[in-house]
Amino acid sequence: MPKLSVIIPCYYNEANIPVTSQELLAAERLFPADVTFEYVMVDDGSGDQTLAALLAFQRQCPDKVRVVELAGNVGSYNAIVAGMAHATGDCLAVTGADLQDPPELMAQMYGYWQQGFRLVLGNRQDREETGPARWLADTFHWLMKRLALRNIPDGGFDFVFFDRQVANEVLRLHERNSNVFYLMVWLGYAYVSIPYVRRKRSIGRSRWTLGKKVKLLLDSLLSFSFxxxxxxxxxxxxxxxxxxxxxxxxxxxxxxxxxxxxxxxxxxxxxxxxxxxxxxxxxxxxxxxxxxxxxxxNRPLYVVKQVHEPGGQTGPVSLP
Structure with missing residues (x-):
């Protein structure tokens, strides 16, 4: 019975969680009956009621949901690494809490994983966003493809499905100030790219500020390009x-x-x-x-304040 761990970094997403959780549960129907699910929800030091919303989701599905509560905000990529360290699945997926990436696409990704692909990318063929946000994103991925990793798909990606072996390699590298998604491609595994249209955010507002975008651009370029x-x-x-x-x-x-x-x-x-x-x-x-x-x-990438294990138990805090 293969087990899928879905990792979702959360930062000021209290309004998103009730909707996103139901979309995730609905997407389970698209998978084969023998697949089991684990949802690793990482609270990245949110200052609102995100943690309370995550614990409510855990109470709804006590055997499926693990909540990793970080001590402070360390950024989405470090939060993803924390989720990978606490995931127990044979395969893993990373998606956002804002439903801009369609959860139903994971079933198609799982099919490629069964065929032997260790890495499957959700490639943003187009996006519903307009204005400066779209222009900045397109410019970022254009620069990365031409100056750093030429084998990444056009349009960029941050919706990924990958094997446990890929997760172990990423955790072993312990990369700092990097882009965890591009790091997966850098490892060299053959991947499949599935195009999709990225949705416009409909609930809440993005905390992905201009300063964070600039830092991501610098981190990505300097990590993968000379x-x-x-x-x-x-x-x-x-x-x-x-x-x-x-x-x-x-x-x-x-x-x-x-x-x-x-x-x-x-x-x-x-x-x-x-x-x-x-x-x-x-x-x-x-x-x-x-x-x-x-x-x-060699400072830790993140500090785990508490792990809320499936069943409502408080688990041991693992070191990054």
Whole structure:
């Protein structure tokens, strides 16, 4: 009897949980009768009544729901890792609590898993969102595909179905400041991509702020790409060649026409341009150095305050 663990990170989702839980239970009918389910709901330090809503869901399905209560907000990707560490299924799925990803798609993903695929991606072929949110998401995934992981599907993904072996590898890597979904692709397993249309959020408001999106972009690029460092090297080499040629030009001009203007404006433009590049280069290098320092500290990705096991029991707190 295969067991599926559905991991759902939750952050200020008290209004979503009652609706999402019923959609998840309804999607069970699409699976073969021998499949058992486990829902690992991770409260990522929410400040509202999300935990109470999760515990209400657990009371409704006492044998299926495990609630992992984190001590503070650590971000959705670290919350997902916490859910993976507490999941016990043969296969796992990660979806959002806001129902933007269709739960019924998991049945099709499960079918591919039975065929031997260890990783199945829900690929966002299109999205109902409009405006800046859509543009930022499209730009992010375009940059990732061209600068970091060329084998990811167009449109991006954050709805995944994967084997226990993939989960164990992700947990073993203990990656910090990274993108856990792209890390699964980086592992190298052959995957299947299922296109779908991402829904517009209809309940509550997103806590995915611009600052978090920028951090995700930096984390993803710097974790999977050396392009920023390589770009600095190429730009620096180009500026060095230009400076050398300009130096020969100045020397030649001085020898031919000693009374030519000193070129103060040109000198200042070059100086400001080079100084700006140096500061930018130091910033990029600093991002890499900071991530190395953060990894060297070896602080936990998350701290579990309490685990509410199926049946209402309080389980032991596992270390990340």
């Amino acid at each position: 392009v920023p460092i390589r770009a600095i090297s190429l730009i620096g080499l180009s500026l060095g060649i230009i400076a050398t040629l300009y130096g020969f030009y100045i020397i030649g001009l001085r020898l031919v026409s000693p009374n030519e203007p000193q070129g103060w404006t040109t000198l200042m433009v070059v100086l400001l341009f080079v100084s700006a590049f140096q500061m930018t280069a130091l910033g990029v290098i600093g991002e890499y150095v900071w991530r190395g320092l953060d990894a060297a500290r």
